[in-house]
Amino acid sequence: MLNLLLSTLALTRAAAAAGYQWPSPQYDALEDFLYEGGRPDGSSLGALVSPCRLRGATNTTVAAEWVRLVYHDAATHQIADGSGGLDGSIFFETDRTENNGAGMNNTLNDFSVYPSKYVSRADVIVLGTVMAVATCGGPAIPIQGGRIDANVAGPYGVPNITDSLDSLKGTFAHQGFNVSEMIQLVACGHTLGGVRYPDFPNVVPGSGSQTVVQLFDDTQRFDHSIISQYLDGSTRDPLIVANASAASDLLVFSADNNVTMQSMNSEQAFSSTCSTIFQKMFRTVPSTVNLTDNIDLVPVKVTGVQLTIGSPELQFQANVRLQLSSNHTTVTMYWCDRYGSGANCASKLKRFTAPSTSAPVSSPFSATMNLTLQKYQFVVPLAANQSISKFWFEIDYGNGTTTVANNNGAFYNIDQDAVLFVPSQSRPKAVLSGSNGVFIAAAVKSTNTPSRVYVDWIGRATKNFIAVNGTTDLKLNSSIPSVAGYNFYTAEITEEYGASMQFDVISVQQNGTSLADTYKWDTLIGLNTPAETQVNSTTSSAAGGASGAVAVATAGPWTWSVAAAALAVLSAAL
Incomplete structure (x- = not known):
């Protein structure tokens, strides 16, 4: 019976697989990242946040900072015209008062080296958020990919802690959230972390130390303590108890006479509600963006x-x-x-x-x-x-x-097998003396006489957060002896492409057709096989x-x- 069950499960997986077939480059890249935690070279975004680790010497978590950032990126959305939303524009908006705080810059630094050809900055933000929620005891929230990055700042949109209730309602409504959803978003977002001095000195007193953080509740977990402590009157939430002129959480939580807060006052209800509202936030993207299907595990x-x-x-x-x-x-x-x-x-x-x-x-x-x-x-x-x-x-x-x-x-x-990338003859830029480039080698069958051999490359993890791309011609390199009927073509790419580069090696045949060895990573060059x-x-x-x-x-x-x-x-x- 066990064998029958396993075979039946496998058959059903096959029946459900109509939407996926290898290779599916974008889906493959997103699925790898979500279920393995980072880049193909082993650099792990998940390791930066797990297991629900604290940020340096502070008493707040890395996860709290990541969860704050995702809403601040989504907050630029205007439902009326479909503009803004989760588009990575937050990378260009940290000079604004609404995005102040060391946590924002910490998070951007964490995320900056992970965008790639098929995973945008905005997708990295969402991937980081679901890892943050998961490692701190929250649910595994389903996500989609395919967000498109903005290369400029978006409109202002984050509410202020001193706003009136009417102003808060209006801000969330412009983003596409009703009153109940506003309450859910704030409660789910504030179950982690707190308010840091000196980011908000009118809320949290301090002596100049950046490590002073007054937490929203008594736990460092993604749990319903933010709800239960508010309802039973034991809350320590500084946006409720610290300063009456900056009690935005109090205004939000009580906006419907606590109906929504009461409905979330259990671990199961809290987890389910937060998963649902975060999924809606993740889908808050410009109207021109078409997201992928859910990134389900490929077994x-x-x-x-x-x-x-x-x-x-x-x-x-x-x-x-x-x-x-x-x-x-x-x-x-x-x-x-x-x-x-x-x-x-x-x-x-x-x-x-x-x-x-x-x-x-x-x-x-x-x-x-x-x-x-x-x-x-x-x-x-x-x-x-x-x-x-x-x-x-x-x-x-x-x-x-x-x-x-x-x-x-x-x-x-x-x-x-006419054109092949050759990692063993290539060299990463870190080991090239006197050069910032990467040395790329390709093998082309000697029976071919290509009109052109070149690399089509892209780098999205750049210092200024703007993707760069280009093509570099490879030249026949007679100093490398032919092997098994293949000649070698090489070039050094010296352009600044950021923390990683993805590239295709392409050979153009005499008849105009092209052959390609696709989706290679420069950061895999030099790793032991x-x-x-x-x-x-x-x-x-x-x-x-x-x-x-x-x-x-x-x-x-x-x-x-x-x-x-x-x-x-x-x-x-x-």
């Missing part, structure tokens, strides 16, 4: 694919991340040759190997969801006269159940299946609604 996730020059010929690298239900899971990668008698698995000829390494991955978000994620890295040598056309995985869960992950039957395809593993061959079954395997594609997003559907299928089968 079998392929990343880090690189066909390149190895020793002595080609090398293929790929990662697969699994959602584990057993500590006894084993994974095997299979692939088909591109050339020769076994091309495209002719005569059922397949190659296979075990992973080189494996390691757990996590983020505050995935940890809150109690997900166990394991990433397996594969590194194998290939003969140039065989190469690789497509690959897939067989997963043995160690309980009698085996599944085949083959991208919903489409396989994980390697589109071309695990040892290659042994390549084996078999003709035991057709491509995409294995002897005795349940041929189930499991590469689609997984949600609790999918689980419910799976159980319904199981019930009908029994």
